[in-house]
Amino acid sequence: MMTITPNLDAISIILVRTRFPENIGSVARVMKNMGLSRMVLVSGCSPFHSMAYKLASGAEDILERAEEVPTLREAVSEMEFVAGMTSRAGRDRAPFLSPSELMEELIPLTGKFSTGLVFGSEKEGLTNEELGLCHRYVRIPSAPAFPSLNLAQAVAILCYELGRSSCPEVEYPAPLARAEQIEQMFEHMERTLVEIDFLESKNPERIMRALRRLFGRSKLEEREIQILQGIWSKMDWQMRKKGEDIR
């Protein structure tokens, strides 16, 4: 069996609402240590803060090329696979992958697809909404009584695991859907499921999160997105027709 190593240029480190510029600098440094170069910052502090520069100690180029965007949705819109880090447990968040389990899924994708590892803010981590944009949830094993790792150390561990891992080659014959296509499908799905009274219009989130998790795990292909969109469109049509029949 062929084994492959990751294509590091296909992996972005995405930091969401980072509060301390020191952490952005430390992340830049360890990214460069590990051969990564693509940093995306979502509505946090600036990569040009003097403390970010200080802690980067030689990785200023990563800070200067960092992309800044206002929302996670924009950050991941062109990516085919997105994994979010979380230290909090919860029914809506399971199943969790370990970093090495993540690499088994991630690395084979990096040959053809754009991918992202998402890290939340130091205090709150990622919101449920932000985790909803991720296809996989990752948790670094840690002591239950003291689980919350420093942001830059968490990135260090993921980057280290990336470099350490090599995986059996996996064939992806069909093009995978980009996050933006998947999001559009989910929005359509939600509208339709509310329309047919499967979801309560006031509180669709809980069930939608479960559906996102389900589809997130399955690495949707573009063709499958079309099929799913087709289902919702057909339901919409039936509902409209029904309305017309009654009138």
Next chain:
Amino acid sequence: MMTITPNLDAISIILVRTRFPENIGSVARVMKNMGLSRMVLVSGCSPFHSMAYKLASGAEDILERAEEVPTLREAVSEMEFVAGMTSRAGRDRAPFLSPSELMEELIPLTGKFSTGLVFGSEKEGLTNEELGLCHRYVRIPSAPAFPSLNLAQAVAILCYELGRSSCPEVEYPAPLARAEQIEQMFEHMERTLVEIDFLESKNPERIMRALRRLFGRSKLEEREIQILQGIWSKMDWQMRKKGEDIR
């Protein structure tokens, strides 16, 4: 085959000549994240510095219980297995283990023996003399052009690898020698090898480092130390006898 997990209480994190208290605090935090508790500080800045406390953010107990000693030799004297981190290559330093290779050796020892992971100062790392006290050298794989990791991130990666790994059980039927016993043997060896003109008295270090490496790899048993000491003692006796015969 039985697999075992590490006995974390048998593993000390030893920081040598640490310059920045922030790093000591960050190390304490990630140690606690990963279930480790024994920190030893060798002639660096104080664990009671306010910045160490700040960065520990919840792991102050590790700082308060940290042991402070003046030399690495004292720090490791009661330990049976000591691994030193290095990012610099060099003939005297090879072979290097990766963190996961280290764990295959370290973890089976933690059931019975006291062990230490040694991290040098932020700027210079460990000296050759300090590496000479280590039985194994470990290098975290990193980009050749930018290899030097932040101290606390290096500790984070080693602690993570400790938690991640489990190993086949290995039987150590005989008691291993403690570092202090091994040091005494090395000192005796050096005196004798100079005495018999195998080593130059002005520059014994290079060859001694090679010998330390060789014996360091082999996890010396107490009985073997006695055998080696016996060889040097016998040689000493022969040299004295020869001196007397000539007189």
